[in-house]
Amino acid sequence: PTDDDGFYIPPLNFAMVDNGIFRSGFPDTANFPFLQSLGLRSIICLCPEPYPEANAEFVKSNGIQLFQFGIEGCKEDRSLSKSISKRIRSICHSSRNTTVHPNIELEEPFVNIPEDTIREALKVVLDEKNHPLLIHCNRGKHRTGCLVGCFRKLQRWCLSSVFDEYQRFAAAKSRVSDQRFMELFDASSFKHLPMSFSCSMR
Amino acid sequence: PTDDDGFYIPPLNFAMVDNGIFRSGFPDTANFPFLQSLGLRSIICLCPEPYPEANAEFVKSNGIQLFQFGIEGCKEDRSLSKSISKRIRSICHSSRNTTVHPNIELEEPFVNIPEDTIREALKVVLDEKNHPLLIHCNRGKHRTGCLVGCFRKLQRWCLSSVFDEYQRFAAAKSRVSDQRFMELFDASSFKHLPMSFSCSMR
Numbered sequence: 001p002t003d004d005d006g007f008y009i010p011p012l013n014f015a016m017v018d019n020g021i022f023r024s025g026f027p028d029t030a031n032f033p034f035l036q037s038l039g040l041r042s043i044i045c046l047c048p049e050p051y052p053e054a055n056a057e058f059v060k061s062n063g064i065q066l067f068q069f070g071i072e073g074c075k076e077d078r079s080l081s082k083s084i085s086k087r088i089r090s091i092c093h094s095s096r097n098t099t100v101h102p103n104i105e106l107e108e109p110f111v112n113i114p115e116d117t118i119r120e121a122l123k124v125v126l127d128e129k130n131h132p133l134l135i136h137c138n139r140g141k142h143r144t145g146c147l148v149g150c151f152r153k154l155q156r157w158c159l160s161s162v163f164d165e166y167q168r169f170a171a172a173k174s175r176v177s178d179q180r181f182m183e184l185f186d187a188s189s190f191k192h193l194p195m196s197f198s199c200s201m202r
Numbered sequence: 203p204t205d206d207d208g209f210y211i212p213p214l215n216f217a218m219v220d221n222g223i224f225r226s227g228f229p230d231t232a233n234f235p236f237l238q239s240l241g242l243r244s245i246i247c248l249c250p251e252p253y254p255e256a257n258a259e260f261v262k263s264n265g266i267q268l269f270q271f272g273i274e275g276c277k278e279d280r281s282l283s284k285s286i287s288k289r290i291r292s293i294c295h296s297s298r299n300t301t302v303h304p305n306i307e308l309e310e311p312f313v314n315i316p317e318d319t320i321r322e323a324l325k326v327v328l329d330e331k332n333h334p335l336l337i338h339c340n341r342g343k344h345r346t347g348c349l350v351g352c353f354r355k356l357q358r359w360c361l362s363s364v365f366d367e368y369q370r371f372a373a374a375k376s377r378v379s380d381q382r383f384m385e386l387f388d389a390s391s392f393k394h395l396p397m398s399f400s401c402s403m404r
Contacts, residue, residue: 005360007359007360008357008359008360009359009360009362009363010359010363013366014363015217015218015367015370016218016219017218018218019221156208156210157209157211158211159209160211161210161211161216164215165216165217168217168370168371169370171373
């Protein structure tokens, strides 16, 4: 149940978060044999777009429950973003000896992660009946990183360790706004949920 | 059993590799409460230096078995390295308008990872009687990355996924020689060992 050479191809940015919890970027058909080897019981998809047909077929035929919590990948005010973008281009055009790609990619420091959605997703993550479980978004960096970061806060990881893990996956794409979201996230309401994870207090 | 504020401080570059297997940089006393929460049965240290007193005391008082497989962190031919370093400085000094720090840091593309040592360490990793187990070196990048990479080859991960994981931890410090070592590592002799890990074939 692997590729032609008998090798497994884990999805981009795949990693084990804790017992029965995995994270990754969007799985492709090439990753299905690997995902089958995990014996997944459920998948949390954090993208709002309809699940691709091949993936929908995969979860159905493997008896995997799909939980979709749609979070926009890039939720900043696009009109504001465009106006800043235009401004930057006009500044750059007015200075000599500067070449700027017209589709200049802006940093996105103000992407809003909806707290309620993360809370609902976290409940699914914490319910061991759903394990083994895979959390994924598109690239496995921002939305997945925020959900995992909130899970780490529940495990009482200090903030710098939460950020260290977030940055390992997001790397150059790390967002201040994501880290601020995790910093502000209040995990205290989850106090009385069952916690039998490897890294939690016993 | 945490820091003053009740937060856990995982070691630098801490992550879960698979069921019962963790990886990290060198644990500090601040990390001990977190490591206690993992209920470790053993630790693999890949550094050749004597284990620090505080760490030795920690493993002893927690009934953790320490396996030390000393691998030099930087094993390139130092005389060769020095002569290259000198050469580069002399080239740079002869060209005008170039400032070079006298202790120019060289890339280390020829660090030798000793295969026999990795094989011995891998046997310890594969023995479930040693789990939960922590693998660590100094920064949790190169030596730990190579051992984990060889473990992934045993799990039949394709090479690009092995490298993707290696690079996530080594980042800008990624070494071609480490990746070449993992590429050449022949995992076939381990075929008949018990494999009941989450990502292995069932």
